[in-house]
Amino acid sequence: MHQLTIGQLSERAGVATSAIRFYESRGLVHSVRTTGNQRRFEQPTLRRLAFIRAAQRVGLTLEEVADALATLPEHRTPTKADWRRLSRDWRPRLDEQIERLERLRDKLDGCIGCGCLSLRTCALNNPHDEVADRGPGAVFLEPSAGGRGVSGRRRTP
Template sequence: MAEEYSRMTLTVGEVAKRSGVAVSTLHFYEAKGLIEGWRSDGNQRRYHRAILRRVAIIRVAQRAGIPLAAIREALAGLPLDHAPTAEDWRRFTAAWTGMLEERITSLTQLRDQLSLCIGCGCLSLTDCPLRNPDDTLAADGPGPRCLSPGGDRKKRP
C-alpha cells in the first residue's frame, strides 16, 4: 500500500524535475489555484501524479498567451487525481480559440504597422502628417491610437 501511494504521488521536487518548472513556479501555480497538493503525515508536500499533465497544459496555455484566470477556470471542474483527457483538451482549446484569434490578429496588425505612423503623437515619421495631421488622433485617447485594441485602424482624420 505504501509503495503504491509513493508511486501515485510525487513530491514538489519530483514534480518540478519531471515537468521542467521551478519549485517556486509550482508554489505560484498553487497560490493562483491552478494546482493543488496536500501535506503527508511527515509534513511533506505531495501531489497526485496527474498533476504532471495539468502543469503541461498550464505551460502550453501560458506560452500561447492564455490568461491564468482562463486556465484556472478550465481546470476548475477536474478532480485533482484526474489527468486531463484528450476530450478535456478539446474543450479547453475550444474555449480559448477566440482569445487566440484576437491575439493573432492583434500581433499581425502590430507587425504590419510598426514601420508606419502608429498615432502616438510624435509626428516624426514621414507618413505621420498624412495619417495623423496635427495629432488629431489625440482626441480619441492616449497612446498609439492606430494600434489600440478595438480601434479602427483604417479610420484616419
C-alpha cells in the same frame, strides 16, 4: 497513483519550485501533505503545469488559466474531450491575439499606430493627434480600430 515531491515535479515539468508554490497559492495546482507536512503532487499535475506554461506562452493571463482549469476534473487526468472543449472556448480569444500580432508585424516597419507623431506618415494618419482621446498606446493595433486611421480609411504606413 504515484505521487511526486515538489522537486521531482519541478524537474519533470521544467518549472521552478517557486512557480509551483505560486501556482498552488493561486489554486492552479493542488498538493496533498504528508504527515511530515511535505507537498506531494499527483501525476496529472504534470499536464496542468504544461497547460499553464503553454497558455502563458500564447499570452493568456493566469486568471484565464485559472478559470479554464476550474472547469477540469480535479482528481483525474483530463481527457482529450476536456482539452478539446477548452481549446474551442479559447479559439476566439486566440484568433483576436493572432490578428493583433499580424497587425503589429505588418506595421512594425513603418508606423505602429502609437499616436507619437514622430514619423512623417503620422501627420497623414493622425494629424493633430486626434487618436489621443482613444487612450494611450498603439491604439491602431487594437481590434476596435480595425487597423484603420482616424478617417476610417484603411491605414497604409
